[in-house]
Amino acid sequence: MLLQAVLLSILASILSIEWMNGHFGFARPLWVGTLTGLVLGDLQQGIIIGASLQLIFMGMSGVGAAVPPDQTIGSVIATALAILTGQGIEIALTLAVPVALGAQILDIFSRTINSGLIHMADGYAQKREYGKVEMSHYLGILVQFIRTSVIVFPAIYFGVDAVTAMISVIPTAVLRGLEVSGGILPAVGFGMLLTMLEVPYLFPFFFIGFALATFGGYSTVGVTLVAVCVALVLDHYNKKNKVNTEVKNESASDLDSLME
Known part of the structure; x- marks a missing residue:
């Protein structure tokens, strides 16, 4: 289980980084489920679960400054636990959205940290310290890697109970605040797009x-x-x-x- 948790943490981190820096489609649930099944030795089940999760997350996307639920982490954990527990699609569909919502909180925190790294890189660029500018970019990747591994590793290593406990620890006020923010941010995103399009x-x-x-x-x-x-x-x-x-x-x- 330790090896599987490490491999899936690395896989989820790479896919999350791809989602932030490219959008080639590999971080979508269909591919995530397929690759997770491949790592766990059950490719067929991974494809089936990934296709089912793709239907759930198909309508979710970030608009402007809005941060959507983390479908990549949600799909990795849901697919992995469904395969490891042998309960199939049912448990995957049950876990995917709650885990994605929980991962959304850390995603917001990591984006905030990376915003500080961007300003740090700007300062180094003005001083022509280009090696430190490059270092700032690598630190941003490290933040994303840590953010993903903190969720995926314990979820796979300790199982379903750990995921449920992690989500239950989040205060209701925080979840409510994120829900309200999620309703406002799409409007802000539309406003930003309107200012860009003359x-x-x-x-x-x-x-x-x-x-x-x-x-x-x-x-x-x-x-x-x-x-x-x-x-x-x-x-x-x-x-x-x-x-x-x-x-x-x-x-x-x-x-x-x-x-x-």
Whole structure:
């Protein structure tokens, strides 16, 4: 169990770092479950559990400054405990979201620490101490590695009871505060995106999407489907109007040539 806990801690840390520095998709639950199953010697079960967890976390994503539940850590622990206990998908589905929410707290703390490291790197860059700038980046990776291992290692080594106890220790006020913050931060994220896009005519689409997600009860996937349909309709009419305009311009040019 010690070896498995160490290997899964390393795997979760690498995938979390990939999530923060690339988004190539390997930190998504489907890949996480597959790789976890491969480490534990049950690839088929890992794929099955990963696919099921992918459906749960499909609509979760970070918008702007919002920090979503840590689906990577949640998927590693849920898949591993499901395989190790032999209880299959049921226990994985039960554990994935609570563990992801618990890991979200440490994710916020690690991001705060890394913000300080960024300012430290800025100071070294101004002094042209580029070796220390590089060191600051490696320290950020170390913070992420520690943050992930602190959760994954005891969860795998001590089992389900350790995970449940870890989540139960978190004060209710802290969980409530994170819930409220999670409701506010997406709006802040939308505001940040609006300031970056100097295209005023696109602003209503942001507010429509936000209203559908917040007040309409739509998931991110639902809002995306509506957005795709709206985009296709607008693209169709824009092309149609462009063709009509070109035809009118050509007709006007022909008339002008005859007049000459």
